[in-house]
Amino acid sequence: MRKIDLKDYSIFVGDIWNDLNAFLKEKKYSRIVIIVDKNTKKQCLPKLLDKTNIDKPILIKTKSGELNKSIKSCNKIWKEMMDEGIDRNGLCINLGGGVIGDMGGFCAATFKRGIDFIQIPTTLLSQVDSSIGGKLGVDFADVKNSVGLFKNPKAVFIDPCWLESLPYRQLRSGFGEIIKHSLIDDSKQWKELSQIKDLKKVDWSSILVPSLMVKKRIVEADPFEDNVRKALNFGHTVGHAVESHALHSDQPYLHGEAIAIGMICEAYLSAKITGLPDSELKNIKDFINFHYDKNHLKEDSFPFLIHLMTKDKKNERSEINFTMLTEIGKATINQTCNHDLILESLDYFNN
Amino acid sequence: MRKIDLKDYSIFVGDIWNDLNAFLKEKKYSRIVIIVDKNTKKQCLPKLLDKTNIDKPILIKTKSGELNKSIKSCNKIWKEMMDEGIDRNGLCINLGGGVIGDMGGFCAATFKRGIDFIQIPTTLLSQVDSSIGGKLGVDFADVKNSVGLFKNPKAVFIDPCWLESLPYRQLRSGFGEIIKHSLIDDSKQWKELSQIKDLKKVDWSSILVPSLMVKKRIVEADPFEDNVRKALNFGHTVGHAVESHALHSDQPYLHGEAIAIGMICEAYLSAKITGLPDSELKNIKDFINFHYDKNHLKEDSFPFLIHLMTKDKKNERSEINFTMLTEIGKATINQTCNHDLILESLDYFNN
Numbered sequence: 091m092r093k094i095d096l097k098d099y100s101i102f103v104g105d106i107w108n109d110l111n112a113f114l115k116e117k118k119y120s121r122i123v124i125i126v127d128k129n130t131k132k133q134c135l136p137k138l139l140d141k142t143n144i145d146k147p148i149l150i151k152t153k154s155g156e157l158n159k160s161i162k163s164c165n166k167i168w169k170e171m172m173d174e175g176i177d178r179n180g181l182c183i184n185l186g187g188g189v190i191g192d193m194g195g196f197c198a199a200t201f202k203r204g205i206d207f208i209q210i211p212t213t214l215l216s217q218v219d220s221s222i223g224g225k226l227g228v229d230f231a232d233v234k235n236s237v238g239l240f241k242n243p244k245a246v247f248i249d250p251c252w253l254e255s256l257p258y259r260q261l262r263s264g265f266g267e268i269i270k271h272s273l274i275d276d277s278k279q280w281k282e283l284s285q286i287k288d289l290k291k292v293d294w295s296s297i298l299v300p301s302l303m304v305k306k307r308i309v310e311a312d313p314f315e316d317n318v319r320k321a322l323n324f325g326h327t328v329g330h331a332v333e334s335h336a337l338h339s340d341q342p343y344l345h346g347e348a349i350a351i352g353m354i355c356e357a358y359l360s361a362k363i364t365g366l367p368d369s370e371l372k373n374i375k376d377f378i379n380f381h382y383d384k385n386h387l388k389e390d391s392f393p394f395l396i397h398l399m400t401k402d403k404k405n406e407r408s409e410i411n412f413t414m415l416t417e418i419g420k421a422t423i424n425q426t427c428n429h430d431l432i433l434e435s436l437d438y439f440n441n
Numbered sequence: 442m443r444k445i446d447l448k449d450y451s452i453f454v455g456d457i458w459n460d461l462n463a464f465l466k467e468k469k470y471s472r473i474v475i476i477v478d479k480n481t482k483k484q485c486l487p488k489l490l491d492k493t494n495i496d497k498p499i500l501i502k503t504k505s506g507e508l509n510k511s512i513k514s515c516n517k518i519w520k521e522m523m524d525e526g527i528d529r530n531g532l533c534i535n536l537g538g539g540v541i542g543d544m545g546g547f548c549a550a551t552f553k554r555g556i557d558f559i560q561i562p563t564t565l566l567s568q569v570d571s572s573i574g575g576k577l578g579v580d581f582a583d584v585k586n587s588v589g590l591f592k593n594p595k596a597v598f599i600d601p602c603w604l605e606s607l608p609y610r611q612l613r614s615g616f617g618e619i620i621k622h623s624l625i626d627d628s629k630q631w632k633e634l635s636q637i638k639d640l641k642k643v644d645w646s647s648i649l650v651p652s653l654m655v656k657k658r659i660v661e662a663d664p665f666e667d668n669v670r671k672a673l674n675f676g677h678t679v680g681h682a683v684e685s686h687a688l689h690s691d692q693p694y695l696h697g698e699a700i701a702i703g704m705i706c707e708a709y710l711s712a713k714i715t716g717l718p719d720s721e722l723k724n725i726k727d728f729i730n731f732h733y734d735k736n737h738l739k740e741d742s743f744p745f746l747i748h749l750m751t752k753d754k755k756n757e758r759s760e761i762n763f764t765m766l767t768e769i770g771k772a773t774i775n776q777t778c779n780h781d782l783i784l785e786s787l788d789y790f791n792n
Contacts, residue, residue, distance in 0.1 A: 120757060120758050161512065161515075161516060164512075165512060168581055168582070168587075168588055169581075169582055172581065172582045172584060172587060172752070173582075175751075175752070175759065177754075177756050177757050177758065177759075178754060178755075178757065179757050179758070199590060200551075200578070200588050200589060200590050201587070201588065202587055202754040203576065203578060203586070203589045203590050203591055203665075203666075203754070204590055204591065204665075225554065226554075227551070227554060230519055230520075230523065231519070231520055231523045231524075233523060235554070236519075236523060236552070236553055237519055237551050237552065238551060238554045239550060239551050239554050239555055239590065240554055240555065241590075314555075315554075400526075401523070401526070403528075403529060403553040403554070404529075405528050406471060406528050406529065406530050407471050407528065407530070408526065408528075
């Protein structure tokens with residue numbers, strides 16, 4: 091078990107149960123809400139209930155998937171918390187992936203002006219990314235995470251045990267953010283990741299800790315995303331647009347899959363604008379293409395993708411804001427470029 | 442002009458325009474949203490636009506009244522902010538009473554995880570109460586302020602000019618919270634208030650500042666309502682229930698009118714439980730009855746009122762939580778009592 095201390099909470103990585111039980115015993119919450127979806131109710135909840143001794147837990151089931159990360163779902167969660175008489179001394183446990191962590195955290199942070207919550211992320215993506223950093227919220231008007239707030243959980247419990255049953259695409263999705271962390275701030279981990287050939291045969295504990303350390307360093311330096319935290323948005327300007335656009339299609343991308351596409355496009359922009367060497371651009375493209383199915387972005391969607399990028403939260407004064415790389419392991423924030431070059435980067439991905 | 446400095450923002454009381462213009466000039470916001478309702482659009486907005494030099498303000502109009510302080514109204518506000526392309530460098534000005542301040546503040550605090558907002562409260566109630574202390578939110582499932590959060594505005598601008606056109610009932614509503622501040626923490630102001638015979642002939646500036654100082658002392662000692670801040674809930678356990686119950690009737694109470702009823706009931710409980718002298722109970726009852734129309738609470742509503750009290754946010758472990766008085770000017774928090782005594786206090790109010 092490895093403990094990573096942040097300023098006002100800790101992340102426990104490994105076999106989490108002793109620490110989780112110690113946490114619950116110390117805090118003496120009046121009632122405990124557990125938010126699950128269909129998958130985590132079946133795959134994870136039995137172990138949680140078995141390994142802990144939670145008295146009369148209140149189970150709130152939400153629908154899984156990004157399309158259900160909405161104010162409508164929040165209404166349901168708030169209503170059930172209210173009907174169950176949860177008071178300010180209650181705890182909310184978010185047992186699931188990023189949708190449950192972000193949305194359950196948002197509901198807890200706003201229920202009666204805020205009750206405590208902890209994150210038990212059960213997907214690789216949420217373990218390495220959304221469970222830390224305090225970003226909570228839901229999608230609104232087709233824009234990802236556009237209603238929300240910053241608030242840290244009381245603790246995060248990351249157990250790789252959940253990953254054993256995780257579908258391959260879910261692993262690949264989380265791996266996208268791990269790649270990103272290495273690209274923006276840890277060239278040493280990039281070299282190690284480059285050796286990985288099969289995501290099903292990875293010792294995730296040893297990968298998770300350095301990746302979480304990148305995120306810790308960055309979010310602690312800038313908790314509210316005023317400046318350096320924007321480094322974490324590498325791949326996300328294009329990636330979010332691709333993800334949002336595909337959300338309503340038959341084959342939506344998982345978050346990290348969309349970010350993988352975004353990283354190729356934004357590495358291309360980095361080569362054009364911020365001096366990323368062409369050899370490194372090629373390494374990035376080849377490595378991502380090795381692990382992710384080759385997708386094709388339809389040309390007739392490009393104008394709408396650009397439109398979605400113009401609505402990105404990170405923008406200021408109507409300019410599309412990018413994080414780019416100067417080299418592998420070094421990011422530079424607040425970059426802009428013209429729409430033609432963005433279109434070129436989408437073409438680069440396709441070809 | 443009087444400036445009250447809190448830890449991370451200031452309240453300006455008096456002629457606000459120089460300070461407001463200085464604030465806007467210094468901050469250089471990308472766009473400015475002004476949230477209004479029908480009344481403030483007509484009564485207050487022209488003066489705001491005339492006295493400032495806001496470039497292309499984005500006007501968002503919400504429906505007035507507590508019934509519209511809802512997630513549904515938030516959806517509309519968030520949507521308009523999104524459609525107008527407001528970025529994180531935007532400012533939201535809440536021009537109105539408590540509904541606009543609480544709800545507009547909540548929308549700003551959660552739009553793209555939080556944009557700056559300032560409060561320009563235009564009713565006596567919002568000037569003396571809701572505009573400071575950082576409580577934001579909306580009503581949910583018939584429970585007041587049950588979805589929200591704590592976040593301070595960047596500044597509060599309180600100008601008594603708005604009170605000249607305020608209807609008498611609105612003055613009386615705000616006066617309820619002013620009475621409360623004196624009862625819980627300022628016996629000297631209670632004596633001064635006791636001399637007031639006509640709310641239409643009051644110099645509000647001289648009353649507002651000491652009343653705001655009570656609230657400042659309390660919210661700074663306990664920003665998140667963990668302990669002493671609960672003193673501000675005197676009158677509110679019964680008052681909120683009375684207000685919620687009447688919300689859907691033909692004649693809803695204004696907030697301070699309901700709190701006035703609640704203060705009589707909770708002063709009665711204080712006399713029974715925490716030693717408030719009977720003579721002071723009588724003074725409180727007589728003074729409140731002098732300024733507020735004598736109302737009658739229907740006996741058949743009492744069980745539902747108790748039910749609503751059991752859902753109050755302040756409760757812990759299912760017990761109805763009260764703030765009571767030990768004497769005029771001194772409050773004691775976290776008091777409980779049995780339902781029979783609460784019923785007795787409602788009878789006391791009626792008789």
